[in-house]
Amino acid sequence: MERGRITISGFDPERVTEREALSDWTDESSSETKSRWWRAWRRFRRNRSAMLGLAIVAIMALIAFLSVPVKIAGVTVQPFHLAPHRPDKILYLNNPDVEIYQQPNFEYMMGTDQNGRDMLSRVMVGGRYSISIGFVVVAVTATIGVIYGAIAGYYGGWIDEIMMRIVDTIFAFPGLVLALVIVTMLGKGYWELVLAFAAFGWAGYARLIRGEILKVKQEEYVTAAKALGARDASVIFRHIVPNAIAPLIVQASLSIGTVVIGVAALGFLGLGFPPGTPEWGTMLDSTRQTLIQGPGGSIPWWATVYPGGAIFLFVMAMNMIGDGINDALDAQEVSNVNQAGGG
């Protein structure tokens, strides 16, 4: 039997389990785990919207990576320069034909911003900040959350009680508000933002994994492992967690979008990065005032539409992937209701 929780209602779970067991039975019965993930991947691959999302995310990440060369300690590790200009280059200094808020044209496809910098290049480079923070924060928070939730769920009793009251308390705050306060106190910057979102973002994962662990804790293989004298840590992380991981992956994939929006929101509010950083949200901040005031009667819509559109596209693609993973892993319909306290 694969896992004790097939949750599509209207199905007879017994029948499904039996059928799967029959159809998947092969000589090498040890490949059970592998084949489960393999089946999920096959289902994911057939999901057109998820594959489209995957393609969009891959392309955007690739563009961000290849946009300008990367140097580590003076050695160029990434020589490509896809962006037509340097993101911080003020174009009218060298080329008198370019104005600030240049309309998009053939040469400057997304126009220029309030300092006469090329929008296209800035949007391309901007992905580096948002995308990487999204993945880093989710990796950190998911790891902390798994450890925390596993301990609470496994030991139970008053340890669980105290640990989960702490989680409840964190859930009393919207994640964005906590991150905003932390960034205010710590100051702007990349790692400050990571810390701001990671400091409390693990709570959602902790709650999720604890619930899963309470479900699988009673399974016979856990009792067996304990009876065989396995240490607690080994029981938790080798036997319980791998069987509780599917909803966690769904949650993590759906959270990346939330974190990316949060980072961009702080950037937009002027709290995330130093002004002038080509980060998508920060780019919007510098143009917001001009959009509202409308310089000289013309509205530089391109300065707002493109960076925001990039965030939107990325988050949408990420959510498409998340939905696809959700369907593929047959997990419950995750409504992603725990964005509070992190996300």
Place this chain on the structure above:
Amino acid sequence: MSGLRRFVLKRLLLTIPILWGVSVITFALVYLTPGDPVDLMIGLNPNMSPAEEAALREQYGLDEPVYQQYIDWLVAALQGDFGNVIRTSRPVSDLVVDRIPPTIALGLFGWVFGLVIAIPTGIYAAVKKDQLGDDVSRFIALFGISIPNFWLGLMLILLGALWLNWWPVLAPRKPLFHPEMLWYLILPGLTIGTASSATLMRIMRSSMAEELNKEYVTAARAKGLPERTVILKHVLRNSLISVTTVAAFLTANILAGSVVVETVFSWPGLGRELVQAALRREVNLIMAITLLVGFVIIVMNLLADIVYAVLDPRIRYD
């Protein structure tokens, strides 16, 4: 004691440690991060002499042990005293009280908009499960969840204020219930309601779909009840119960959204005040608003649980 009363009492008792925890987190965020309020003031006034600095620290009680500072702060806060806004010397509580009504108005609008869109669409999607209508609603929900609220707000300003000229670009400086303000409220209200309604729609759909599979539905249909009656009278009522459970979550969502949306639309509420406070590093103000947000969400959580227990008696006996 009746089951309901015991449930409510138990739930109230459980709330106390969480309320206390919220105050600890609020305090810790500001006092345990590197850089205390005086450091922030030095940032505003770099010419401060070490003696003045020490005097300030003493004035704010920063030379005392942390627990003493926390107790002092908490005791004052419980009496509604959050100190003054450093810049204007106005009491923080005054300012916060001023900012509450616009945020409530905005939040209510967002809530109502969310419900009005989400419930019918959710029902429709569940009834047409796995058909075209369901796919379309799924796509719309994906759209609503993925669109960053600040960008949606800017796009609405671009469209509604700059191109159509139906709204002014900035919130008019009028009292809240002035018609111009209420008309303007539509823009931030739509912005803040979009994400909530998308989430709510998905929740509505899945809870409806789950209910539709239950046996009483088959029984009602077998009895020959028209499908309309089955859905609107039997299924809807039961699936609405699960919507109340996300009430607190949606409130958190709307409060978080208000931070951004009020800034975009220069709406004079709590969220915008928090951002202003963060930009100016007004520690007292930040703490007061953070604490208030935490309290509101806890109270909403409590209310949602109680309503849930009233609507669904099974929950009281767990």
